[in-house]
Amino acid sequence: MITMTQSFKNFWKNYFNFTGTATRSEYWWMALWALIISIIWFIATIIIIIFSLASQDKVNIKFNTFAEFIHNTPSTLIVWCLLSLLILLAFVIPLLSLTVRRYRDSGLNEVSVLLLFALTLISSWITSPNDSQNTFFSIYFSTIGIVSIIELIVTILPTQQLANTKVIGKNKSYQNSEL
Template sequence: MTMGASFKSFWKNYFNFTGTATRAEYWWMVLLGSVLALLWVVATIFLAIFAGLAPADEKLNIWHWLTTLSGGLIVWLVVSGLVFLAIIIPSLSLEVRRIRDTGLNAVLVWVVFAIDILSDIIGSNGLLNDIVSLLILLVLVFPTDKFANVRMIGKNQR
């Protein structure tokens, strides 16, 4: 699968939490998303510099910060937030489809996914979150149907 085909599949399967996604489909989108996120950060920094944002001498006050933003930077941040909201659902569905592709049974797919989301919400800076993220990464790297015939966890085992 090419990057272009992966991108089309990403948007085509916006709410598809039941299918599968190959390693190529998943990792092409991770690469594309990482590159775009890096470009977004660089563009945001440049916009902030050109907008004249500088640390305030007084205590950091959200109202002071908001009143010093230029109109262009506000538009940039609003559009950025909308883009984030637009890609969160297909990103989650892509992760679920990738986990399903490894051959885990349906219950474990949702357990792994729930643990991933909960560890991100609850322990954003803890060791538990790091361990869970590493385990999720390992699951995402495995080839298609790696766990399909594994006793108790595979989709072909009852």
């Protein structure tokens, strides 16, 4: 079984590795790392926002242009936001590769991995309409819920659990008969 420290090392070592596999422990230890880092970063952000705004004599809430916003925002806050953006971008690719490797380890075939990955991205990027379209809201939130539940189930499954499942699995016996 992989340790928490080893999962963090593997996370950065496999930055662009979308072809391998990731065990359950590797995936969930990194999920715990991400949660801990996010909580610490969120608390630090709140503290920096409070101290940055408190250090100003006058807080101007109305900004007509982006230039006015930048000019009236404390420089420490701008630097912190840029640093946060860079760190977020640094984490995106290895998080995606870890997720794809976990899907592959559960036994999904390449098409199923791509389909689940695409559904995840699409369901998280759908913009919600105005309040007058309640039907769309229910479909929107149920789609996100269903995709999230499927993701959770796939990431919890043991290694190669779905390998012999028709249509979505790697179907080892079929692959061996082709060779």
